[in-house]
Amino acid sequence: MAGEKKGLQLLDFWVSPFGQRCRIALAEKGLPYEYLEQDLMGNKSELLLRANPVHKKIPVLLHDGRPVCESLIILHYLDEAFPDKPALLPSDPYARAQARFWADYVDKKVYDCGSRLWRLKGEPQAQARKEMLEILRTLEGELGDKKFFGGEAFGFVDVAFVPLTAWFLSYERFGEFSVEEVCPRLAAWAKRCGERESVAKSLHPPEKVYEFIGVLKKAYGIE
Template sequence: EKRDQEEEEEAMAGEKKGLQLLDFWVSPFGQRCRIALAEKGLPYEYLEQDLSNKSELLLRSNPIHKKIPVLLHDGRPVCESLIIVQYIDEAFPGQGAPLLPADPYARAQARFWADYVDKKVYDCGSRLWKLKGEAQQQARKEMVEILKTLEGALGDGKFFGGEAFGFLDVAFVPFTAWFLTYERYGEFSVEEECPRLAAWAKRCAERESVAKNLYPPEKVYEFVGGMKKRLGIE
């Protein structure tokens, strides 16, 4: 029995039990994972990462991309935010409401639109605050089109999954904290261009899982201002 206990202690020293999230406070990709964990009511240890001086744990856990977020489940890493959200949903089926719909077609649609968010929103938003002149005007036009396309996917639903807050809501909602930054650099209003999307963002903000894990839009705007300075963009 004593030997068993020693072996167990050795195993514990090698890999931490439970859930740990390697993340960076303002990352919309990390926030997806935090919202999913909160929706499922799962306790986890949050490990803030210094992205200018990456930790040994981060480099070891995600040797391919060397990026946050990374979810460690009993020491085993899961990388890429949408994959992490799906993993959380599948690995803890008895916890909270499912994030992905049960119907295979609805599930495929949710994944398609989450992939669209991934490919379009962050990149276009970055161009909005990094570029000037004609290139910035092009990014503004694209961002409005992207948001209108997503508003079309939302339709008249309360959430992207209909009545239930689900996978696509989790994937997209962190970017609502960036809307203010996009509006200021792009000189447009989400509420005027996409009123249903703006209303959806307000509904999501009332959820505890979202309210606790998103930072105020002004704080995101300040962060972007700091990034511009560091990158020498004026």
């Protein structure tokens, strides 16, 4: 795909928390890009299929026509490809390793468990609720009394996790719990992050996310 349009393009889907990570990172770095909304509910575009032939999913960052796939890899790439811009990862090797660990934890745990909350019923849903509460408490334990996951600076783990806060309302409704009651420090962190311009412009209201889950449930035949 080399030799195609110069600059940065983001193949994305409006409500995707994984795409929103990339939008927040690009905003934090002040990098201009072209947003290319993809139709994931119908026919996937030829551009997406060519850019990500392995997984055939968003987000994909095109840099001078060359594709970079997977949201956390895109965040790493932006740090390395634009070293003159504010870094998401800390400079200390140990701190970097810790940031990667917790971003990976978010990646593997939160969205998958949340999906089971709205897809399942009965005992499987109750198990998903139990797991979600454990996940959120674990993340709150890591956050502790810090302003952000990396300390005073908004960084890699915050960017990885904050898009999923727009899904909290849905998780609460399907799981019948309150994030603010169970994890008040995590709820306060989410509010702090939401006040950042990069986050506010990238996320959609929680009610819109809840409506989208309703669309997904109908599409999957879930009552």
